[in-house]
Amino acid sequence: MNATTDLRLAPARRGDLPRIAALARTAIEAGLGHAWTETRLGRSLRHPETMVLVAHARAPVPPAELGTAFAFAGFGIMFYGDSRAHLNLxxxxxxxxxLGIGRRILRWLERSALEAGTFEVGLELRAANGAAQAFYRALGYEPAGRVPGYYEGVEDALRMRRDLRATPAGRP
Ligand SMILES: CC(C)(COP(=O)(O)OP(=O)(O)OC[C@H]1O[C@@H](n2cnc3c(N)ncnc32)[C@H](O)[C@@H]1OP(=O)(O)O)[C@@H](O)C(=O)NCCC(=O)NCCS
Structure with a gap:
């Protein structure tokens, strides 16, 4: 994927919310209740200290109904607190x-944290989600504890964090 011509990152619009909610439900909340509804995502969209970033990528074979070569490819939601930022989803x-899209989304959100003078990013993820753990480790995040039963009492959470002042791991 060509980094400059094949991917567009931009703050989400209301029209992106159904796709974000659907992806959250199938990819992140599988087996749990649906917490990140369109209503809740709409609150994040309006929240002054939260960024909902959406990625559209040039699809190799776009579905005909899209009418464009660009398709919804992913999203990230970050809350910017005074001393630390939190990656919500x-x-x-x-x-x-x-294809490097998750990396591009996270690095964009991290750069915004740095510009706001925030140097630490934290997150929780499902303890059984080995792929996401590998992803965050590849991007310089370190384990920062385990929270038993964090997800509806049925699954533990792992906490991970990254000091944005530290030398980035691997590629930027
Ligand atoms: C985790 C997720 C966001 C990664 O997005 P992605 O766009 O596929 O990730 P990238 O292509 O940017 O990967 C960057 C690096 O992370 C690591 N990585 C990513 N996915 C991985 C996997 N499934 N297994 C092992 N390492 C992985 C690799 O080092 C990769 O670099 P490489 O492809 O050059 O080897 C994506 O798999 C996803 O949406 N999963 C479901 C939802 C989820 O688990 N979200 C996170 C918790 S909220």
């Missing part, structure tokens, strides 16, 4: 995974 559509 991140997801990439299955057909667009392992």
């Amino acid at each position: 991140l997801g990439v559509e299955p057909r667009f995974r392992r």
